[in-house]
Amino acid sequence: MNDSDGALSNLQKVLKAGHFAVTTELGPPKNADAEAVRHKARLLRGCADAVNITDNQTAIVRMSSIAAGVLAWQEGLEPVIQMTCRDRNRLAMQSDLLGAYALGMRNILCLSGDHQTFGNHPQAKNVHDMDSLQLVQMVVGLRDHNRFQCGEEIKGQSPRFFVGAAENPFGDPFDWRPYRLAKKAKAGADFIQTQLVFNVPRFRQFMTKVVELGVHRQLRILAGVGPLKSPAAARYMRDQVPGMDVPDAIVERMEAAGQGIADKKARAAAYKEEGIRICVETIAQMREIEGVAGIHLMAIEWEEAVSVITERAGLLPRPTFETPAVVSESA
Amino acid sequence: MIVAEQKALDEIRQLVGDAKQVLVVGCGTCVTVCFAGGAKEAGVLGSLLRMAAQMDGQPAAVTEVTVQRQCEWEYLDAIRGPVEKADVVLSIGCGIGVQALAERYPDAVVVPGLNTKFMGMPAEHGEWVERCAACGNCLLGLTGGICPIARCSKQLLNGPCGGSSQGKCEVGCGDSAPDCAWQLIYQKLAAQDRLHLIMEITPAKDWRSSRDGGPRKVVRADLKLPQPDIKE
Numbered sequence: 009m010n011d012s013d014g015a016l017s018n019l020q021k022v023l024k025a026g027h028f029a030v031t032t033e034l035g036p037p038k039n040a041d042a043e044a045v046r047h048k049a050r051l052l053r054g055c056a057d058a059v060n061i062t063d064n065q066t067a068i069v070r071m072s073s074i075a076a077g078v079l080a081w082q083e084g085l086e087p088v089i090q091m092t093c094r095d096r097n098r099l100a101m102q103s104d105l106l107g108a109y110a111l112g113m114r115n116i117l118c119l120s121g122d123h124q125t126f127g128n129h130p131q132a133k134n135v136h137d138m139d140s141l142q143l144v145q146m147v148v149g150l151r152d153h154n155r156f157q158c159g160e161e162i163k164g165q166s167p168r169f170f171v172g173a174a175e176n177p178f179g180d181p182f183d184w185r186p187y188r189l190a191k192k193a194k195a196g197a198d199f200i201q202t203q204l205v206f207n208v209p210r211f212r213q214f215m216t217k218v219v220e221l222g223v224h225r226q227l228r229i230l231a232g233v234g235p236l237k238s239p240a241a242a243r244y245m246r247d248q249v250p251g252m253d254v255p256d257a258i259v260e261r262m263e264a265a266g267q268g269i270a271d272k273k274a275r276a277a278a279y280k281e282e283g284i285r286i287c288v289e290t291i292a293q294m295r296e297i298e299g300v301a302g303i304h305l306m307a308i309e310w311e312e313a314v315s316v317i318t319e320r321a322g323l324l325p326r327p328t329f330e331t332p333a334v335v336s337e338s339a
Numbered sequence: 340m341i342v343a344e345q346k347a348l349d350e351i352r353q354l355v356g357d358a359k360q361v362l363v364v365g366c367g368t369c370v371t372v373c374f375a376g377g378a379k380e381a382g383v384l385g386s387l388l389r390m391a392a393q394m395d396g397q398p399a400a401v402t403e404v405t406v407q408r409q410c411e412w413e414y415l416d417a418i419r420g421p422v423e424k425a426d427v428v429l430s431i432g433c434g435i436g437v438q439a440l441a442e443r444y445p446d447a448v449v450v451p452g453l454n455t456k457f458m459g460m461p462a463e464h465g466e467w468v469e470r471c472a473a474c475g476n477c478l479l480g481l482t483g484g485i486c487p488i489a490r491c492s493k494q495l496l497n498g499p500c501g502g503s504s505q506g507k508c509e510v511g512c513g514d515s516a517p518d519c520a521w522q523l524i525y526q527k528l529a530a531q532d533r534l535h536l537i538m539e540i541t542p543a544k545d546w547r548s549s550r551d552g553g554p555r556k557v558v559r560a561d562l563k564l565p566q567p568d569i570k571e
């Protein structure tokens with residue numbers, strides 16, 4: 009992407025300047041309440057370089073990611089608009105991309121989307137006209153070639169997004185994941201946010217291969233991290249969420265944190281504290297791994313934790329750019 | 340083959356209504372092989388309908404006939420007599436057979452006795468699986484002979500989603516979950532040392548060849564019979 013710095017998204021500037029980036033998430037409400045978005049946005053202000061606005065996450069109907077993104081933007085956040093291929097075909101996605109850009113959105117995260125059978129409308133017909141990789145290609149094409157997916161030229165302003173995608177280093181087949189990441193780089197993705205990392209050794213193994221392939225130089229990789237709220241949440245993620253890898257040691261650590269605490273409230277607080285501690289430790293480990301350019305902190309429905317974690321991890325204050333970003337060698 | 344399953348008897352009885360003459364038409368091809376609508380199933384269904392009608396005190400004459408293929412005119416023409424006598428024709432062919440009957444006999448009331456499920460095969464005794472979604476432009480040469488359109492829950496063309504876990508698809512749980520098509524594709528191509536095939540990006544598919552382009556038709560000019568020259 010060859011833009012003058014003035015047109016860059018904040019996230020892009022942070023990464024370009026070689027700072028260790030921080031993104032986080034904001035889940036829009038299951039209603040039409042703008043204040044719900046604004047409230048969460050205020051909790052996240054100043055804690056991250058950009059904030060993902062989820063798109064009907066886990067296939068549950070919520071306020072549109074673009075609408076919620078604009079509300080969050082008005083509260084001073086820079087949104088990353090998540091876009092899944094589950095609910096829209098290429099016509100609808102491109103029209104939303106034009107609209108999102110016109111409304112000031114500058115980052116997009118391209119996803120396949122959780123299957124609708126997980127959500128609250130399992131009866132729905134899914135779309136999957138394109139997959140996430142093809143969506144990356146399409147968004148890049150709108151920007152770099154001024155062309156719609158069909159090849160037709162865009163006359164006038166084209167949407168110029170900083171393009172992200174996701175990768176699950178713990179999904180199967182494990183050996184294929186670094187290559188899939190390479191494929192996303194080839195499609196033109198600028199940055200990657202990974203699935204939550206709890207199994208650090210396995211993530212390291214993944215990153216070693218990624219670095220060996222040189223993919224970390226083609227795009228910026230933000231490692232997914234997040235605080236566990238309770239041992240039950242840890243067990244649920246370990247046992248029930250497809251493609252999640254929560255080692256037993258982490259579950260046991262969470263369980264141990266509450267031992268001997270009789271008071272229910274105090275126990276819950278101890279669990280949360282331990283969850284935050286594990287998260288902060290994980291962030292420190294991520295900073296040591298070659299090829300990791302930042303973190304993506306997921307604390308959905310626990311937005312209060314974000315400022316605590318970023319503070320304790322030494323990630324605050326976030327860089328600001330009054331003047332054009334300094335171009336470092338690595339960017 | 341086309342895989343189908345019989346509808347519940349209650350629904351079939353509702354479709355048949357209070358017809359006095361019912362003709363059950365089985366099909367000797369796909370639905371025979373998947374034990375849903377062959378001669379044997381036609382016989383059993385006929386008996387069940389007769390018994391049920393008897394118990395209701397509204398005896399109906401139910402007869403059965405099974406043709407070799409319900410989706411070809413010539414086999415349908417052979418049953419003109421019984422079809423024209425029936426108040427309701429209950430087809431236990433696939434959806435194509437039902438429609439062929441309805442088209443060949445415009446005056447007949449034709450109702451379906453099966454739910455047509457998919458194009459697939461028996462994976463093991465008593466278990467059928469989907470294999471092809473008739474996308475109209477076959478990709479199997481790229482994917483080690485495993486179809487990502489019919490067998491990946493999200494029709495992904497560029498590798499597994501993040502939910503692929505231990506060989507199983509994120510949709511469904513435990514042993515009942517389908518295999519992850521992309522795990523299979525990966526294993527197959529890795530074993531054959533042909534992973535380069537899926538390293539290339541498969542661009543967005545042109546779905547015009549699929550149902551999205553509207554109802555499809557294959558025309559082979561070389562096989563068309565010469566049209567009789569009709570003058571006046």
Ligand code: SF4
Binds near residue numbers: 476
């Ligand atoms: S690629 Fe298309 S034609 Fe080939 S098996 Fe799959 S759905 Fe059928």
Ligand code: SF4
Binds near residue numbers: 495498504
């Ligand atoms: S788990 Fe495998 S089969 Fe299921 S949607 Fe993901 S890639 Fe497709």
